[in-house]
Amino acid sequence: MQAMNTSWFNLKQSVTEVTSLLCITLIISAFLGLVTFIGLQGIRYFIPSNVHLVTITYPDRDEQRYFQQETTDKETLLADINVRLVQQYSDNPAGKPTAQVTTIENVIEATTDRGERLYGTFDRLTSDTEEKLPIESLDNLLLTVNLLQSQLHDVQENQLMPIHRAIAILNERKVDRDVELYRSLKADFARWQAYVTEVNRRLSTFALVMVGADSQPIRIALDELDKLHFPNDLTFIDKIAVFFERISNFLLEPPKQAATSGGVFPAIFGTVLMVILMAVVVSPIGVIAAIYLYEYAPENKTTMLIRIGVSNMAAVPSVVYGVFGLGFFVYTLGGSIDQLIYAEKLPSPTFGAPGLLWASLTMGLLTLPVVIVATEEGLSRVPKGQRQGSYALGATKLETIFRVVLPMASPGILTGLILAVARAAGEVAPLILVGAVKFAPSLPVDTTFPFLHLERQFMHLGVFIYDGAFHSQIDANSASIMFASCMLLIFIVFALNITAIVFRSKLRERYERSLL
Amino acid sequence: MNYFKIIARMSMASGKYPRYRFILNNVASKVFTFFGLLVLVTFTVLIIHLLSNSFPLFHSPKINYIDSYQDYQFDQYIGTTVVAGKPAAMGIKNCRLLNVPLLAGDDRDTADAIRLSCDKQWLPVKQLDTALAIASIDTNGLIEFYRLQVSEQTFRLQLFASFFLPEPVKSRTSFGQHSQHDAAVWSIEVLDQHIYIALSTENGESFIIQKTLHSVEAPSVKQAGQLKHFFPLAVTHYSLLQTQSTTRIVDSANTTIQTFNPSLNKSVFRLPSARGFIVFDETSYTVYGLFNDAGEFKYIAIATHQEDINGIPASIDFDRQTGAIFILTDTSELLILNPNTFEVVYKETIDARGQSLQSVGDFLIMSGQDRIVQYQISNIVGVATWQSLFSPVHYVGYEEKGFIWQTSKVTAYDQAKYNVVPLIIGSIKASLLALVVAVPLAAGSAVFTAYFASEKTRAWLKPGIEMVEAMPSVVIGFVAAIWLAPMADKHLIAILLSVISLPFFMLAGVLTHGFWSSRQFNFRSPRRVLFAGITLLLILLFLVFNLGIYLQQVFVNSNATWAIDLLATTSLSKSAIVVAIALGIAITPSIYSLIDDAINEVPKGAILASFSLGANEVQTLFRVVLVVALPGILSAVMLGFGRAFGETMIVLMVTGNTPMPSWELLDGLRSLTSNLAIELQESNAGSMHFHILFFTASLLFFFTFCVNSLAALLKSRLTYSASNEH
């Protein structure tokens, strides 16, 4: 009996232990797996990979040949293609197509200014004088093209523009078309215009001609050529260089080709700007409100209720803030501003439409409870004795707060602010409603007055990712730019959180020391 | 502290306290109070804004008398339309089409006119939309149809159809200018690319002429006996004919589709959607709606309401924006009906004397022989009722009652359906399923870190797991949508196999318990155990998964019926299961963190006492630790529920966003939150849709607010009992 009991207990013990261990293992694996998966998928966007020539022979129609760039090796790619073919053609009466993957050397990967990536084997280079040049002359040709382009630019800026302006002025003054000045200007204009046309024609003769997978020639004008690689012939050092080049492109360029290539600079910029504006609004208000609640508000039931209310506001679904932002900030406030100040532009709205300002305010409201709660917690951790000591020395309440309480509570407040910023950076739902868009034609900051355009819509990393999954029909393979963006977003949010954790532990140390 | 030194020096040096310090102090206290109140006011504004945009739904509409106009005695009243943003009555007088602005006040005589041919007889044409149309018949029997086109200031007529009246109508009727006071009653209507003309001649015969627009086909004619009431119905090109003895629905070839017994004889009106009709009886009314019974169209009763209506309903129209139905009786009682449930939401006797009624923008125009009466409608969104938002409704076009959320109209005849039940079910389903995934995982892990593992282990494991709480949900949603959902569809059997294998892994763990809980792998500070466990688990899952892929291949190749059936009928990709996994994983860290705290706050004394009474580790866990921590655990689960309920991005990205009132696991769903994200920007401010969306936002707000408050209350009770111990 006793023995049975014991073994029964042991079984229970081990079941409990194993279950709890399995749970924590599952959680950790899930999140490690998630981060690793995103990392692996995202890094593919930067790693230069080999280009394979895929040939698929169909039993009932012409064979299909195309280049495919893959980080995997030939065999894996072939297996993947076969799996796909089996699925697609399992019912085909004519039989299954066969696939073949070869890797050929000297494949060119040419990226155009528009972000298009073209593959092919080198055929020839053309210039204004020669029809068939070898690849070695590319650098020379590019130099010439650059020279021509700068000439063109020069002519346009220094010759055509002044003439154009002068003609415009004459037109404005309603000068007769037959006046000598007018005619000479016209002649000049025509002369320079002809020159430009000529240069443009010359420029268009400079081209790279490649042979595509389907043996058709691909012609790329050299002035449109952005980058040129031989992906299958890169040395290790070349690969590293390409890797870093792509990282910098990702961080500094706008998206191209319907957000499948290029970079995410506007999204990073928009996110950062929105978060900064939000922090500017929320930090003083939140901190001062918390000081009021903790130091000034009377200690009664009402204050307690307010405190509970404020901390509960932090758990209200973020989309509700978005609804409020759209209904109140955009339609009510923005609508009123438009009627008061921008009445001449109506009915097209200026501030009465979703934009950067309203997004920042909405996010500020969303993170306000976080800041207030964190600040209050920071304030409550300052020992009572410190305050009493300060009062005993004749300090006023304000001096006590500013010279004693706030310096001690500052790491706590900072922690709260960082957490608020992290939350704002990762939050997407309200932004969809109040101003973030998948593609904004211009940045909210530029060189025209008033430089910071608060009413403009902006891009946001989270919205960029959301849109990638929700609207664009993309699969995991072509989504590597999205994965790279996920990676960046996770990095930003985690970095902020780790900073907050470090601050918090510093804070604890400080109190433990001050209490000793 | 050196602050004290500074302060001390300050007060010493001055000898006397400088005044400015106190002024500053007072000013500062005002500033602090101001900002504190500012925040309060902001949050109050938030709540009030949400509520004030939801409340109009629950106030009934209001009708205000504006004015009545008797100055213009039209020979033929055509209707009222909007010219330059103002309602204007159109009518024919002395061969001129007059446009009379209906303005309360003095400047009424800006009447504008188009000269019409005096040789023709002019008649109004009914259309479903607000644009007006008129028809003319000349002595040769040529009938022409004009649309009235109104731009900013001017209006003109545009011909859009014409044909000769066919025999035998032409020979039996006299028309043209000279017959305009004769007894022939014309009713002309354009519906659904068809022109319908119902005509009762002076000698008691009735004809119905039907003509397809933009077609060379000759118009069809049918004889209808003594016609009392006629109207065409949409979609099917059927018409309803009511004579003294019968009420029938006929198709374009005059074949009777459905006959109603004579009880259907008080008065019959078509629904705004033209896909059904309302039949009024003495004390009740019944609504019939079109229903496609496997290719066979018929009209079935969808709603019956008891209502004491004063008088006989004489005229009907509907609000173009909300679909609200206005009915005016011959004793001047105005009824407003909800467009989906057909409940009466407003009933009032007005000064209209049984005239015909028209709804134009915000105005109700009652027109009669001698005068036009103008009323203004406010808060028309108040036609929404509790029933229409929360109860099952029998919608037109459906066989039985159901809950439907469908805000965009596919055709002009559709009525938007705002039943929020599918959304609420979607939200609850998603969050409950997420809890099913998250709570066991979180509780198991919390028991591990807070109870089994050493303090040192907890010190690094807990912040680690808590940090992933900050993982942006859009990232989890992205991976679930881009990778998990397609994979779940493709490798269904592999996924099922992996889930089934988890208990076996546990069994394996139990069997090898002795080995890994030995000294070498210290279970309590389990860096090594965890590392080994994670590696092992991932390897095993990978193997099982690949086995699943292989098995699926084998089953499909060997044509195993059950496997093929399973694969054909089960699509996980847009189902609630994938949402449950993604959402569950997203909320696990926060639930974990709270449960861990709850367990950790259990007084150490109680645990010691339990051991000293002979309880072993498991008994102490289940009978003391978990019992004491229960309020905290419940509070954590509730907070997790609140979080899942309010989560937007994952549900938005992973589900198909189909608003279905179904609890099935394999059905898709649309939550309150994702619905807001999808629809709010598209809805017009001030429309019914907008107000209902705000109402759902308020629901979300108050639900999560209550759940969180309740959770906080539970938690505070826990801390109370724990602190009371000393």
Place this chain on the structure above:
Amino acid sequence: MLKLFEREVIAVDELSLSQTGIDVRDLSVELNDKRVLNEINIRIPKHKITALIGQSGCGKTTLLSSFNRMNELNRRHKTTGEVWINERNIYNKRENLAALRSRVGMVFQRPNPFPMSIYENVCFGLKIKGETSRRVLDDAVENALEQAALWSEVRDRLFDSALTLSGGQQQRLMIARALALSPQILLLDEPTSALDPLTTLHIEELINQLKKNCTIVIVTHNMQQAARVSDYAAFLHQGELIEFADSDSLFTLPAKQQTEDYITGRYG
């Protein structure tokens, strides 16, 4: 010295095995890599009250806890030597800890009731052992509370939360909770240190009643208390057993200088 209760004592050296409740042989304990007890040898007499006295940190509580192996809850512990209870060395590999602890009851310095009802608290141990019969449990609860002299005070509110009791009542409840398992040995770790003098007296009286049925070991800081209630006393100093004798001899004529210093308050 004032004697509160009459007692008959046998000199410690003359204890026979059958008169021994706990026989400790060469017991050493290390906690967190620090040696807390060093080669302790002591025979604790059956059905008597033995007091363990000594400075803070001298190992009294550790010694007490080694009688029901509670030390092992500490993550890093190492015990060598033997403790014989009922002719069994409890430090054998096959010892059933749960059974041992239900035979050896323990009451802690601070009352630590479970946040459950009084009734649940008392019958917790029995339920753990698998007792489900309501009648048995009811009887056991009544008995235990009677023994702990608490029955008359709580009989009407057995199902109230144990946290509503006063400190003294809570401590007696802790004793009742231990007694419900009818232990052979009752270990008391400064049971009165958190209580006022009158309540302390109450509990001391109770302890004296209990020795009829159990062997009692009590750790105390209070010399008067030790002298008042104990039949035997052991003085520990820095993990060593300095002196063990019947209380009369130890408190009146200590054999060792260290003991005398401690008792007379020269240190400690």
